[in-house]
Amino acid sequence: MKATIHKLLIQIGAHFPDTPFAVQYWTGETARYGHGEPAFTLILRSPGAVKRALRDGSLGFAEEYVAGNIEVQGDLQALLKFQTAPIYDAAQLSLWEKFKFLVSAMLTRDTIGRAKKNVAHHYDLGNEFYRLWLDETMTYTCAYFRMPDDTLEEAQRNKHEHICRKLRLQPGQTLVDIGCGWGAMMFYAAENYGVTCVCYTLSERQYEWVREEIERRGLQGRVSIFLKDYREAEGQFDRFVSIGMFEQVGKPFIPTFFKKVKRLLKPGGTGVLHTIGGRRSLPNNPWIEKYIFPGGYIPTLDEMINAMNAVDLNAHDLEDLRLHYVETLDQWRHRFNRRLPAVVEMYDEEFVRRWRLYLNAAAVQFRHGETHLYQIAFVNGRDNSLPRTRDYLYAANDAGAYFKLPVYDTERGIVR
Amino acid sequence: MKATIHKLLIQIGAHFPDTPFAVQYWTGETARYGHGEPAFTLILRSPGAVKRALRDGSLGFAEEYVAGNIEVQGDLQALLKFQTAPIYDAAQLSLWEKFKFLVSAMLTRDTIGRAKKNVAHHYDLGNEFYRLWLDETMTYTCAYFRMPDDTLEEAQRNKHEHICRKLRLQPGQTLVDIGCGWGAMMFYAAENYGVTCVCYTLSERQYEWVREEIERRGLQGRVSIFLKDYREAEGQFDRFVSIGMFEQVGKPFIPTFFKKVKRLLKPGGTGVLHTIGGRRSLPNNPWIEKYIFPGGYIPTLDEMINAMNAVDLNAHDLEDLRLHYVETLDQWRHRFNRRLPAVVEMYDEEFVRRWRLYLNAAAVQFRHGETHLYQIAFVNGRDNSLPRTRDYLYAANDAGAYFKLPVYDTERGIVR
Numbered sequence: 001m002k003a004t005i006h007k008l009l010i011q012i013g014a015h016f017p018d019t020p021f022a023v024q025y026w027t028g029e030t031a032r033y034g035h036g037e038p039a040f041t042l043i044l045r046s047p048g049a050v051k052r053a054l055r056d057g058s059l060g061f062a063e064e065y066v067a068g069n070i071e072v073q074g075d076l077q078a079l080l081k082f083q084t085a086p087i088y089d090a091a092q093l094s095l096w097e098k099f100k101f102l103v104s105a106m107l108t109r110d111t112i113g114r115a116k117k118n119v120a121h122h123y124d125l126g127n128e129f130y131r132l133w134l135d136e137t138m139t140y141t142c143a144y145f146r147m148p149d150d151t152l153e154e155a156q157r158n159k160h161e162h163i164c165r166k167l168r169l170q171p172g173q174t175l176v177d178i179g180c181g182w183g184a185m186m187f188y189a190a191e192n193y194g195v196t197c198v199c200y201t202l203s204e205r206q207y208e209w210v211r212e213e214i215e216r217r218g219l220q221g222r223v224s225i226f227l228k229d230y231r232e233a234e235g236q237f238d239r240f241v242s243i244g245m246f247e248q249v250g251k252p253f254i255p256t257f258f259k260k261v262k263r264l265l266k267p268g269g270t271g272v273l274h275t276i277g278g279r280r281s282l283p284n285n286p287w288i289e290k291y292i293f294p295g296g297y298i299p300t301l302d303e304m305i306n307a308m309n310a311v312d313l314n315a316h317d318l319e320d321l322r323l324h325y326v327e328t329l330d331q332w333r334h335r336f337n338r339r340l341p342a343v344v345e346m347y348d349e350e351f352v353r354r355w356r357l358y359l360n361a362a363a364v365q366f367r368h369g370e371t372h373l374y375q376i377a378f379v380n381g382r383d384n385s386l387p388r389t390r391d392y393l394y395a396a397n398d399a400g401a402y403f404k405l406p407v408y409d410t411e412r413g414i415v416r
Numbered sequence: 417m418k419a420t421i422h423k424l425l426i427q428i429g430a431h432f433p434d435t436p437f438a439v440q441y442w443t444g445e446t447a448r449y450g451h452g453e454p455a456f457t458l459i460l461r462s463p464g465a466v467k468r469a470l471r472d473g474s475l476g477f478a479e480e481y482v483a484g485n486i487e488v489q490g491d492l493q494a495l496l497k498f499q500t501a502p503i504y505d506a507a508q509l510s511l512w513e514k515f516k517f518l519v520s521a522m523l524t525r526d527t528i529g530r531a532k533k534n535v536a537h538h539y540d541l542g543n544e545f546y547r548l549w550l551d552e553t554m555t556y557t558c559a560y561f562r563m564p565d566d567t568l569e570e571a572q573r574n575k576h577e578h579i580c581r582k583l584r585l586q587p588g589q590t591l592v593d594i595g596c597g598w599g600a601m602m603f604y605a606a607e608n609y610g611v612t613c614v615c616y617t618l619s620e621r622q623y624e625w626v627r628e629e630i631e632r633r634g635l636q637g638r639v640s641i642f643l644k645d646y647r648e649a650e651g652q653f654d655r656f657v658s659i660g661m662f663e664q665v666g667k668p669f670i671p672t673f674f675k676k677v678k679r680l681l682k683p684g685g686t687g688v689l690h691t692i693g694g695r696r697s698l699p700n701n702p703w704i705e706k707y708i709f710p711g712g713y714i715p716t717l718d719e720m721i722n723a724m725n726a727v728d729l730n731a732h733d734l735e736d737l738r739l740h741y742v743e744t745l746d747q748w749r750h751r752f753n754r755r756l757p758a759v760v761e762m763y764d765e766e767f768v769r770r771w772r773l774y775l776n777a778a779a780v781q782f783r784h785g786e787t788h789l790y791q792i793a794f795v796n797g798r799d800n801s802l803p804r805t806r807d808y809l810y811a812a813n814d815a816g817a818y819f820k821l822p823v824y825d826t827e828r829g830i831v832r
Binding site for chain 1 (some may be wrong): 560563695716717721725728734735738740783786788798800802804805807809810
C-alpha cells in the first residue's frame with residue numbers, strides 16, 4: 001500500500017518541481033518529495049482512507065478529508081493544484097466515465113420542483129450563515145477589484161456599477177434580474193440609476209430577506225421580487241441581468257434559458273450575463289455535485305454563444321473576470337476563517353472542513369485550472385445606436401459618443 | 417410576367433412600409449409601391465433579366481445589375497435592405513440547397529495553391545486601384561471611429577492603436593501578423609511600440625509594396641515579410657495578430673488555423689483576431705463567391721470559440737465593431753465615387769457597377785443584417801498577470817493596475 005502511494009506521489013511531484021511536500025503515514029513514518037521546505041504536509045490517518053481516495057478520485061479524497069481521515073497542514077491550495085496536472089486530465093476520462101456522464105446528462109429532468117430543492121440545498125443554509133462572512137451587501141458572486149486595495153464591499157459595489165454601465169441604464173427603464181440572491185444588484189440599480197426592477201429567486205430565505213429590505217429601503221413599487229423559477233418569469237423589459245445563476249441551469253436547459261431571455265427582453269434591449277464558464281464540457285466534480293451544488297453545470301463559452309445566436313441574442317462585449325474570482329475567494333476564505341468559532345457553533349467541524357475545501361478548491365480552479373468568469377453583454381436583435389467605444393465603462397458618460405448612423409442615399413450621399 | 421413581379425413587390429413592400437419605391441418596366445410603364453416619395457426607382461430593362469433574378473436569386477440579380485439590365489436610381493441600400501426580409505431568410509433554404517452547401521464545404525480542398533489564387537483574385541487587382549480610394553495607410557479592413565468626425569486615416573490609426581493596446585505591446589517583444597495586407601499594422605506597431613514584426617501575405621502585389629515600404633521607412637530587421645500561406649508560418653512569438661484575413665480561411669480549416677496560432681504564440685502570450693463573423697453558418701452569397709471573394713467563409717462566433725477552446729486559447733475580451741464597418745464602408749464608397757473617372761479608365765463601367773453593388777451590399781449586411789466585426793483578444797493558456805480592468809484600452813497606462821496575485825497559504829494567510 002505505502003509502496004503504491006509512494007510511486008504515485010513521485011509521479012505527481014515530478015509535474016510540480018516547485019512544490020516540495022511531505023507525507024506522514026498512519027504508521028508515524030514520514031517522507032519528503034522534491035527539494036526544499038515542504039509547502040504542505042499530507043497526513044494519511046489510515047490505509048482505508050487512502051484506498052478510498054485512490055478508488056473514488058476527488059469524491060473519495062474530499063469525503064475522507066472532511067471526515068478528518070486525511071489532513072493537510074500548510075498550503076492546501078498547493079495540494080489542490082495537483083489536480084490540474086495532466087495525469088488527472090479529464091480528457092483522459094475512461095470511456096465508461098464518459099458514457100455515465102452522457103447518460104446522466106440525458107436523464108436530467110430539471111423540473112421546477114427539483115431546481116428549487118437544489119437551490120435550497122445551498123442557499124437556504126440560512127441568511128445568518130452567509131451574513132457571517134459575506135460583505136455587507138450580501139453578494140455571493142465574483143466581485144470586481146478595480147484597485148488592488150479595494151475592500152470586498154467596494155469590489156462588490158464596483159461589480160454592480162460595472163454591470164449598470166454595461167447595461168447603459170437610464171432612469172425610467174425596467175430591469176429584470178434572474179437569480180437575484182439577496183437583491184444587491186437590484187438595490188444598487190434602483191437607488192443609483194432610477195430604474196424599476198423585477199427579480200426572481202428560488203430561495204425562500206433570500207425571498208424573505210429581499211422583501212424586508214424593500215420595506216426597509218422604501219423601494220416598494222420600484223423593486224419587486226417573485227419566489228419563482230426563471231421559466232415562470234413573465235413580462236418584457238428594457239434590460240436583463242443574471243449574475244451567478246446560470247451555473248445552476250444545467251446543460252440540457254441552456255437553449256431553454258436563452259429562449260426565456262429572448263422573451264423577457266424588448267427588441268433592441270441589452271442584457272448582461274455574468275457566469276462561470278469552462279473551457280470544455282465536463283461532468284461536475286462528483287463531490288461538488290453531492291455536497292455543494294447539486295444539479296449545476298459549468299457551461300462552455302461556445303455553448304452559450306451558440307444558444308444565444310439561435311435566438312438572435314448578439315454578444316457585443318465579453319470580459320473574463322477569472323482573476324477577480326481568485327481575489328473574491330481569497331477574501332471569503334479570510335472572512336470565513338475569522339468567523340470560525342461562530343460557524344462551528346452553528347454547524348460542526350465537518351461542515352467547516354467541507355467549506356474550507358470548497359473555497360480553496362474553487363480558488364485553485366480559477367487560478368490554475370480551466371475555469372473562467374464571463375460577463376457577456378448582448379443585444380436582442382440589433383441596436384444601431386450603441387456607443388462607439390467602451391469608454392462609457394471607464395469614464396464619465398459622454399452623450400456625443402453614441403452611434404447615430406446617417407441615412408445613406410447612394411446617389412445623393414448622406415442625407416440626414 | 418408583370419403580374420408575377422407586381423405580386424412579389426407588394427409582398428416585399430409590406431415588410432418595409434417605411435420604404436416606398438417605384439418600378440419602371442421595359443414597356444415604359446411605371447408603378448409605385450407604398451406611400452410617399454419613392455426611396456428608389458427600380459428599372460427593369462427586359463423580361464429576361466427579371467426572369468434570371470427570380471430564378472437565380474441574388475446571383476441572377478447581381479449579374480443583371482452589373483450588366484445594366486436592371487438599374488436602380490436613388491437609394492440602392494434601401495433596395496438591398498429588402499434582402500433582410502424574413503421571406504429571404506436563409507434559414508428557409510430548401511433541403512436541397514442545404515445539402516449542396518454541405519457537399520461543397522466537404523469538397524473544399526483549400527490547398528495553398530488554391531488559396532493563393534483566391535487572394536490574387538481580389539487583392540492583386542493592383543496597388544494603384546486600391547490607392548485610388550483607400551486611405552493613405554492602405555488599410556483595407558474595418559476602421560475604428562472613436563469620434564464621429566474622425567477621418568478615415570485617423571480611424572485606421574485608431575484601430576491599430578486599439579489593437580496594440582489590446583496586445584499590451586512592450587518594446588522588444590516579437591509580433592507576428594497573419595494576412596498583413598499592405599503592412600499598416602506592422603509599421604504602426606514597429607514605429608510606435610518598438611516591437612519586432614514578422615508578417616505574412618499571399619498577395620504578390622502587397623508583398624512588393626511592403627518590401628519597398630520597409631526600405632523607405634528604414635525598418636530593415638524590425639519588420640520582415642514572407643510571401644507564404646499561414647500554414648507555412650514558422651517561429652514562436654510574444655504576440656499574434658490577424659486582421660481581416662480569417663474570412664478567407666474557409667469553414668473546414670477553422671481548427672487548422674487555430675492550431676497554427678497555438679504553435680506561433682508563446683505560452684501565456686496574447687493574440688488579437690479581427691474578423692467578420694456571422695450569426696449562423698451559411699453558404700457564401702453565390703455572387704460574392706463568384707466575383708468578389710472566392711473561397712471565403714464568414715465564421716460564426718461559436719465556431720471560433722469552439723476551435724480556440726480545443727487548443728486552450730482563451731478569449732478574455734470580445735468587442736463587436738459592426739457599426740464601425742458601416743462607417744468604414746460609407747467612407748470607402750464616397751472615396752470610390754469621387755475617383756470614378758480614374759476607375760473607369762483603369763477598368764470599365766461593369767467593374768464600377770460590380771464594386772458599387774459590393775460596397776453597398778456589405779454596408780447593408782453590417783447595418784441591418786446578421787454580420788458582425790469581432791475583435792477577440794485571447795491568451796495561449798493562462799496569464800495570471802493580466803490587467804485588472806480594461807482601463808488600459810481607454811486611458812493612459814497605469815502600471816499599478818495589473819494583477820499580481822499573492823501566493824496564498826491556507827494556514828498562514830497571504831505570504832507574498
